Amino acid sequence: MPKSGSTPKITRRTALAGLSASAALLAMPRLGRAADETIRIGFPTPLTGPFAAEARDQVKCAELAVKLVNDKGGIGGRKVELLVRDDKLNAGEAATRTLELIEKDKVHAVVGALSSAVQLAVNEVTRARGVIYVSISQSDTINEAKDFSKYTFHEALNPHMTTAAVARQTLKKGMKVAHLVADYAYGHEMLRGFKRAQAAIGADNVGEILHPFGAADYSTFMPRLMSMRPDVLCISNFGRDQANAIKQAVDFGVKQQMKIVVPVILHNQRLAVGPDVFEGVVGGANYYWGLETQGKSAAAFNAAFKAANGGAIPTDYGAYGYSGVGSLLAAMQTAGGTDTDKVVDALEKLQYDLTKGPQHYRKCDHQSVQSVLVLESKKKSAMANDNDLFAILANDSGSDDMLRSCSELGHAT
Template sequence: MSENTRKPPLVMSRRTLLAGMGASLGIGLGAGSLGMVAAPSIARAQTSSIRIGFPVPLTGPFAAEAKDQVKSAELAVKLFNDKGGIAGRKVELLVRDDKLNAGEAATRTLELIEKDKAHAIVGALSSAVQLAVNEVTRARGVVYVSISQSDTINEIKDFSRYTFHEALNPHMTTAAVARATFRKGTRVAFLVADYAYGHEMLRGFKRAAAEIGAEVVGEIMHPFGTPDYSTLMPRLRAMKPDILAICNFGRDQANAIKQANDFGMKKQMQIVVPVLLHNQRIAVAPDVFEGVIGGANYYWQLQDTVPSARVFNDAYKAAYGSLPTDYGAYGFTGVYSTLLAIEKAGGTETDRIVNALQELKYDVAKGPQYYRACDHQSVQSVLVLRSKGKAEMKSPDDLFDIVAVEPPSELMLRSCAELGFPT
C-alpha cells in the first residue's frame, strides 16, 4: 500500500534500506537498479529443485495470519510434489520471517534471491513491507507475487513486469462492503489505523461513500498496535453515525471491536470493517463480533457453490485436520498460481514465467481468476460476510454468513489510466 509517514515499524526510506541491505550482503544494487527499469534477470540454472521464497511475519501482531499462509503455501507445494513435481523437479518452499519490518524483509528477500537462488518470491503480509520486497525483486529481475492487500503496488511508480498482486486490494474490498452497507444519506464515521493499510482503506471507503451518496461525519486515527480505545469511543459516538467503519488489521481489529462492543456501540450503529478477519473473530467470544460486516477473499463455505473451494477445503483438512482461513487461502492461491505458471513456462526462466502468469487463467480455490494485463492485479471475486452470534452457529467453524459475492470483473478495479499506465 501507499508509503506514508507513519507505518509499522518503519522509519527509513525503502531506497536507504535496500542500499544498506545490499551492502550488508555484499550484493551490488547499481544506481539504475532501483528505477522503473529492472536489472536483467539473474540466470538460474535448471537445477534439481524449484525454489519459491516465502517471506512472511511469523513474529509480531500478524503472526496468526502469517502462519496460516505458510500452512496453505506448504499444501500447494505438497500437491505439486505428490504428482511428481514439475517436469520431474521437486518444489521447495523457503519460508523466512520478515518480522513485519521492511528492512528485515529486504534482507531476507535478497538472501533468498542471491544465496538460496529462489526462482520466484511469494509473500509479505504488510502494506509497506510488500513494497520493500517488491523493490528488491524488481531491481533483481525476479518474479514477485504479493499476497497482502495494497493499492500502491499496482500503481505505475511501484509496478514492474515482475510484479503480480494475488491479493484483493483496498479499492475492491471497501467498494464491495460499502455497496452492501452504505445507502444515500447514511452517516459514516471512521476509526483508522494511522499507517498505509488504514489510509488506503479510508480512501476507498470515502470514494465509495461519495459514489453512493453517504455522508462522512468524521474520522479518528490511532497508532498501530493501540491496546486501549476507551478515549476514542465516546468521540466516535458523539458523531452520531449510522455506520462505524473500523479500518485496522490483526490484533488491532479484535481490540477495537471488543471495546466498541463494551461501549454498547453495536446497539447504536452498524459496525463494518474492510476485511473481516477469521483469526481475530475466533480470538474473542462470538458475541463480540456478532453482526459485524466486512469483506473477505475467502471463506470455507464457498464450497457450497464453488467446486474448487471444496477441493481446497478437503485437501487442507486432510493435511491439518481443520479448515483454511481467509488470509491462509492467499498463501495457497499465490503459490499454486505461481507453480502453474512455472509448469506452463516449461521451466524456471524468469521471462517465460512472467509471460505464463500474464496468460494464466486459474481456478484453484475460489472460482475463476486471472491477472489484468496493465497492472497484474488478480481479477477475482470479493466476498462480503456477516459475523454470526453464538446462537446462530451450527458448529465451531460456522463463523459467518455470506452476505454477497461480487463476481470477478475488471469493472471493480481502478482504471489502468488512473493507475498511471498509458492508454
C-alpha cells in the same frame, strides 16, 4: 515497545540504500542451474508480531500448494521447495531476508508478505533483481505505475475492491458514516476506498479518527466516535488491532447505536474474541470455507487442507498463500520451468481457479481479477458448529470494473 512494521527511523528507501551496499558484497555470479535442480520459492511472512496468526495460515496453505504439485511429480520432473522466512513485519527485515533468499538461497521466485509496507520493500528488492514476486498483501500502491514492474504480481484483493463491495452491502444514501483508521498505509488506503464508495452512494462522512498502529487500547477514541452519532462505523485496521478495536467498541455500547463495518473481516480475529463481540459485524473477504457449498474449487481446497492439517479448515489469509503459490506454480508448469520471462508471460495469460472461482492477472498492473465476498459474523445461537462463523451476504464475481482503471494507476493504456 510494539513490534511494529512502522519503525519511523528507517524508511524503506534508506533501508534499501544500505542494502544495496551490502548487496554488492553478496553479489556473485549466479551458478548455472542444472535442469533437475529443485525449484525454490522464497516466502517472507510476519511469523512474529501482531499478524502472526494470519502469517502462519499463509505458510500452511503455501506448503499445501507446493505439496500438491510435488505429489504429482513436480514441475518438469523438478521438485518444488518453499523457503519460509520471518519478515517480523518490518520493511528492513523483509528486504534483508528477500535479498538473502535471492542471493544466497538462489530462489526462482518470491511469494508472500502480509503488511502493505513490507510488500513494497520486498517488491523493491525483487524488482531490482528481476525476480518474480507474487504479493499476497492487501494494498493498492503496489499496482501503481511507480512501484510496478513486469515481475510484480498482486494475488490479494485490494482496498478498492473490498471497500466498494462492503459499502454496497451496508451503506445507503443519506447515511452518516464515521471511520476509525489505523495510521499507516493499509488504514489510509482502506479509508480512501470507503470514502470513494460512500461518495458514490451518497452517504455522509461525519468524522474520521486515526489511531496508532498496534494500539492495545481504543477506549479513548470511543466517546468521540459516539458523539459523532454515525449510523455506520467503519473500522479499518488489521490483525489484533481489529479484534481489540471491535471488542472495546462493543464494550462501550457502540453496537446499540450504529453498525460496525470493516473492510476485511478476519477469520482468526473473530476466533480470538468470540461470537458475541463480532455478532453482526460486516466485512469483506477473499475467501471463506463456507464457499464449498457454492463451488467445486472451494470444496477441493478445503478437502486438501483438511487432509494435510488434521481436519482444520483453511482461513481467508491462508487462501492467499495457496492461490499465490498455486498460480505461480501453474504458470511454471505452462512455461515448462523457471525461465523468468517465460513464467511472467505464462502468468499474464493464466486463467486459474484454485479456491473460489475463476481468476486472472490483469495485463496492465498484474492485479488478480477475482471475486469479493461480503460476510456477516453470525450470532452464537445461529452457528451450526464451531467453524460456522459467517453468513455470506454477497459473492461479487470478479470483473475489471471492480478495479481502478489502468490509466488511473498511471499505466500506459
